[in-house]
Amino acid sequence: MELVLLGPPGSGKGTQAKLLAARFGVPHISTGDIFRKNLSEGTDLGQLARRYMDEGTLVPDDVTEAMVRERLRETDAQKGFILDGFPRNLAQGEHFDAMLSEEGRTLTAVIYLAVDRAVLMSRLTGRRVCPKCGATYHLEFNPPKAIGVCDVCGAELVQRPDDSEGTVSTRLAVYDAETAPLATYYQKSGRLREFDGDQPVDQVTRAIVESVAGTDD
Ligand code: ADP
Numbered sequence: 386m387e388l389v390l391l392g393p394p395g396s397g398k399g400t401q402a403k404l405l406a407a408r409f410g411v412p413h414i415s416t417g418d419i420f421r422k423n424l425s426e427g428t429d430l431g432q433l434a435r436r437y438m439d440e441g442t443l444v445p446d447d448v449t450e451a452m453v454r455e456r457l458r459e460t461d462a463q464k465g466f467i468l469d470g471f472p473r474n475l476a477q478g479e480h481f482d483a484m485l486s487e488e489g490r491t492l493t494a495v496i497y498l499a500v501d502r503a504v505l506m507s508r509l510t511g512r513r514v515c516p517k518c519g520a521t522y523h524l525e526f527n528p529p530k531a532i533g534v535c536d537v538c539g540a541e542l543v544q545r546p547d548d549s550e551g552t553v554s555t556r557l558a559v560y561d562a563e564t565a566p567l568a569t570y571y572q573k574s575g576r577l578r579e580f581d582g583d584q585p586v587d588q589v590t591r592a593i594v595e596s597v598a599g600t601d602d
């Protein structure tokens with residue numbers, strides 16, 4: 386199972402990727418999560434990525450591509466992967482195709498999550514995340530059982546600094562300019578499968594599983 390999740394910020398890529406990874410027994414690989422981990426650990430990669438993440442623009446392609454290449458070589462990724470947040474522009478998409486063919490791998494599908502712009506804004510500004518285990522919540526749409534506390538590990542939930550209204554606008558503009566053309570790229574090669582991302586989480590998951598595995602049980 387080799388899937389790419391594509392869609393604007395807030396469309397539910399991370400939420401779906403975690404569920405699909407558990408369902409198919411393959412790793413969830415999120416470039417945003419890897420960058421954030423490097424940032425919190427103060428690595429050179431984290432230092433480099435910080436400026437771009439803070440302003441909501443893309444980390445340079447060569448850095449991101451090298452990071453993904455390395456991650457996909459790890460043992461757990463040999464049986465498949467759910468990629469979330471990569472590729473994110475045409476250059477990364479073309480590079481990724483070359484990378485896959487070098488390694489003799491083929492994408493199962495590219496999952497596109499369609500969600501209206503107004504919904505995205507409220508999803509992103511209401512998103513809360515667990516700094517310890519990476520679980521994602523929403524103040525209104527997916528609240529934790531106890532206010533401000535992670536259901537999974539009990540840590541205190543935080544808001545991502547780039548989920549403030551100003552940075553969200555930049556990220557949506559970056560999506561339109563750089564990531565949207567990638568959907569067209571995958572559509573032209575017959576690899577894109579579009580899903581309505583504005584349904585309950587489990588319904589979205591079910592539709593994707595039915596489409597890629599031909600069954601939902
Ligand atoms: P992305 O990884 O695409 O940026 P996330 O998976 O982090 O998106 O979801 C963004 C926000 O929307 C989170 O707060 C999440 O809890 C919430 N969310 C995700 N999927 C849905 C859904 N189907 N319906 C309502 N809210 C959702």
Ligand code: ADP
Pocket residue numbers: 393394395398399416417418420437438439441442443444445449469470471472473477547556
């Ligand atoms: P979202 O939840 O909005 O989809 P991510 O967690 O995927 O956000 O990404 C957060 C930030 O990490 C991006 O704004 C960008 O700075 C950086 N980033 C993540 N993936 C990539 C990528 N493939 N190429 C360049 N930058 C990336």
Ligand code: ZN
Pocket residue numbers: 515516517518519520535536537538539540
């Ligand atoms: Zn947690």
